[in-house]
Amino acid sequence: MNPVNYLYLAALLFTIGAAGVLIRRNAIVVFMCVELMLNACNLAFVTFSRMHGNLDGQIIAFFTMVVAAAEVVVGLAIIVSVFRSRHSASVDDASLMKL
């Protein structure tokens, strides 16, 4: 097996995550799909690291994980506070700024 297959898998997972962000309405599930996309990117980084034979790709993947953790903390706090004020976790309901 050629290790390029890991890249194809990463592309597939990223695509599924992107489609999920577009299709789903529940804010929590949309967030999970974003996490899926981040994970697919990490897989690509690790595979590239193996391809080039140096560890820089793994460092970038490590930083991606840290940023993802920070993003999840703030994003879930926003979802909880929106749910408190509007009693809904649907992304369609937050449409106050719409004309």
Place this chain on the structure above:
Amino acid sequence: MTGLAAAASQTSTGEAVQFWLLGIVAVIGALSTVLMKKAVHSALSLAGTMIVLAVFYLANGAYFLGIVQIVVYTGAIMMLFLFVVMLVGVTAADSLKETLKGQRWLAAGCGLGFGVLLIAGIGNASLNSFNGLGTANTEHGGNVEGLASLIFTKYVFAFEITGALLITATVGAMVLTHRERTERAKNQREMSEERVRGKQLPPLPAPGVYARHNAVDIPGLLPDGTPSELTVMQTLRNRGQIRDVSNESLDQLKALEQRSGERLGRDNEEEEVAK
């Protein structure tokens, strides 16, 4: 593993088998994350996908990232997701009504096109030489040591900024979820006085029907068989979510009596008595 990874552009048969088996699991997990109706099921399938990805990191020679993936992602982040699903409510399902016409099909089409472009791009790139991580991992004595020597020399500035980012995120989450108390908390004396001044001095009667139902939304029955309003909480009363079982329990009682009468042959006796 590192020796195998170093071997030119082909992996071992074992890794190929592992890739195809677990790759299918990962794709199924990703698809069910998108397609499952309940957020809890989505979270669990996403956790499965992340564990599979951790195994792939280990297979690619990224030992540190593999462990961190399990500890941080499936251990911390997915549990955080489950906590929020618990807070926001499992019942908060997606509305099936489309606000934009045909948005779902357009989104699925966009996703398909994007995937085709991405995969065709990878297919066209010449990615045939794989150096493997063998030398990079052994250079400083191991994967973790190699990562550490890079993080604390070349990437030290990014590392410091990351620390600032984490502190900011923590403070942000605290600010966002913090609620100010708008009125003074009652002390024990005021609470007890309020209770004595209220209408109901003893504890409220319990809900449920003895030995049949003990759910909180079923009112207890008074001696004459009518449901008692007091036994169900105010919220459920206002929402009209009370299940009245007074007739049902009377019917069941009647059926029970009839059955026990049939078993004991009481009907015959009654008929004989009637005669």
